[in-house]
Amino acid sequence: MHKKKDLETKMPITWCPGCPNNVILYVLKSVLKELVDAKKIRKQDIVVVTDIGCAGKIYDYLEVNAFYGLHGRAIPIATGIKMGNPGLTVIAVAGDGGTYGEGLNHLVSSSRLNPDITVIVINNGVLALTKGQPTSTHPSIGGEPIFDPVPLALASQASFVSRETAFDLRDLQSTVKAAIMHKGFSLVDIFEPCLSYNNDGERMKRDTERVCGKDIQSDFEESLRPKIRTGVFRKMSRPTLEQKLRLSKKKS
Numbered sequence: 001m002h003k004k005k006d007l008e009t010k011m012p013i014t015w016c017p018g019c020p021n022n023v024i025l026y027v028l029k030s031v032l033k034e035l036v037d038a039k040k041i042r043k044q045d046i047v048v049v050t051d052i053g054c055a056g057k058i059y060d061y062l063e064v065n066a067f068y069g070l071h072g073r074a075i076p077i078a079t080g081i082k083m084g085n086p087g088l089t090v091i092a093v094a095g096d097g098g099t100y101g102e103g104l105n106h107l108v109s110s111s112r113l114n115p116d117i118t119v120i121v122i123n124n125g126v127l128a129l130t131k132g133q134p135t136s137t138h139p140s141i142g143g144e145p146i147f148d149p150v151p152l153a154l155a156s157q158a159s160f161v162s163r164e165t166a167f168d169l170r171d172l173q174s175t176v177k178a179a180i181m182h183k184g185f186s187l188v189d190i191f192e193p194c195l196s197y198n199n200d201g202e203r204m205k206r207d208t209e210r211v212c213g214k215d216i217q218s219d220f221e222e223s224l225r226p227k228i229r230t231g232v233f234r235k236m237s238r239p240t241l242e243q244k245l246r247l248s249k250k251k252s
Ligand SMILES: Cc1ncc(C[n+]2csc(CCOP(=O)(O)OP(=O)(O)O)c2C)c(N)n1
Pocket: 052, 053, 054, 055, 056, 070, 071, 094, 095, 096, 097, 098, 099, 102, 122, 124, 126, 127, 128, 129, 130
């Protein structure tokens, strides 16, 4: 019997008080606990891969196997771990700076290759652990177009593509669970404000529009501040990288 505290560590949480990362941590813990209790996955098979940043600190707060990687490299590390042992449940958790900036090409190539890993991106629109560098170095911050990874992941043929926000617990929980259970590359982009450097939560709540079960096009042509569309945009079945390489599970 796995109690909730099974996935907790003794590390003090050093995120800013009220940071929505706490919501994502809670959701991840509760989904993993539910899947372990239902015997859909085994706790000893879970590996969480993080990179650097506020998002990466989740490494300290989850009592599972974990790997703290270089900034921007969570996806290739997760892919390598999965190829090393396809029996593992491998989940990368990283920020938008690492995933859509420094490590962007890994998102494109892994979407195409389709390793069975889940990529959870905590997307606050800033490099938060660098004290929000862009907010002080970009004079026009606030008016710039946001980067939408969903059309890119769809164009790269990712087999599971979704976005949620940290405000909507029920949808976030069900999408994270579906992504982990999906056999193939899954992207869960999670919009959240950064309370210290990009506190845009009210706009996020106001401008969120749920679109379910269909591929979408970016509507940047219409507006530099498009609607934040949430939902599962694609879920399709195709052979995974490890199946194509005929890799077999290791016994444990
Ligand atoms: C290889 C490397 N490049 C750059 C940095 C500097 N750096 C530390 S945290 C960070 C940004 C983190 O932003 P993001 O990935 O969006 O995560 P957040 O802090 O917003 O959760 C950067 C660029 C680093 N530590 N290592």
